[in-house]
Amino acid sequence: MKPVSNASKQPTLQTVERSLSFLEFVASSDEPPTVQKVADALSLNITTCYHLLRTLVARGYIKRYDNLTLSLGEQVGVLFRSYQQKIDIDDSLKALVDTLASKTSETAYLSVLDGKRVVLKVLVEGSQQLRVSGLFVGQSGNEHLRSSGKAVLAHLDDEARAAMLADVVEGLSASEAESLLDRLGYDLDQTRKRGWSMDEQGSDIGISSIGGPIFDARGRIYGAIGIVTPTTRMERMQDHYVECVRAVAADATALLGTALTA
Known part of the structure; x- marks a missing residue:
């Protein structure tokens, strides 16, 4: 927003x-x-x-x-502390994206749920000579294809998920929409079970990405943190990448949990 x-x-x-x-x-x-x-x-x-x-x-x-x-009055202090905490959390989330990029040497991202979109908020380029380009802060759309979008969609309720996917199915025939939603539903179910999402060249040929869902202090889906890499490296390094993404996503969720306890 x-x-x-x-x-x-x-x-x-x-x-x-x-x-x-x-x-x-x-x-x-x-x-x-x-x-x-x-x-x-x-x-x-x-x-x-x-x-x-x-x-x-x-x-x-x-x-x-x-x-x-x-x-x-005291309420001004309450506002200031809330504002300062938000700034501190944003800085700490950015540091976690830096950590993920460092651990994997791949381009790392943080995307956040904003209304009916999952918006890319932080992008840190990897150190590999061959790395993914074309991503940009503020990017959204195609949530059903992107790893960040899938990570979020998997943890939305039915109403919110339908609202996010409304543009995707618009213009499709009833059978096409049903087929797409069935395939996506299976993918999202797998995402929930294993705890991470994957875009296997759905957004771009030769590009794959992994996303880990992150949750706020009330357990609601907040966004996703993950990496984007050429598919050739994903095929060799997927287990390592998944381990890194899940660990950093857990750290991000723990960080957001401080919003109620600080």
Whole structure:
């Protein structure tokens, strides 16, 4: 999911704008301000300022003292810690992709479930002279072919899986769609049982990949981590690659588990 640009021209809610401006002013003030000082600085009616204050205090974002000065409330700390933890987890997941690339000398990836897509978020090129090219951060689609997509599809419920595959079966005849879904269903069942997925030249001739599913702190599918390699090396090294992918995927799942325990 892409963040909305600060330069967006979309219409905004005035009350929300004012509340955020109130919060930002208190946060940036050298000394704890009063409500009157906030009203003057933001050119707001004092009555409006008190309405905003009551809401922010009730939600824990502003704290008001007996001397009428204001400071940030504890809820701001909760937001910051959640944000910082997300940054730390993203950095740690990137490090795991680096580790996988180092262990296998192959191109390694992290793909994440985002709505109805499995999106490539991190890509680390392998050190082999002959390696896979053409992948890019932000890549999605063909989830029924890609190892990352299969790893995720295998652990979605029926409704979410059908939603992800809607574009795949669109335009196919009933018999073609049934045949494709039957073959895929068997593949996904095998993926669940063995704990890893494989793309055997389904996306590109001569290219194979392995994906290990990773799960969040609540046990929900989060995405997949894996490697992409020329099929000739996959045929020789598959057992080693599977071992490496499964180990790093387990580490990623353990890392995401800290989101509830940290």
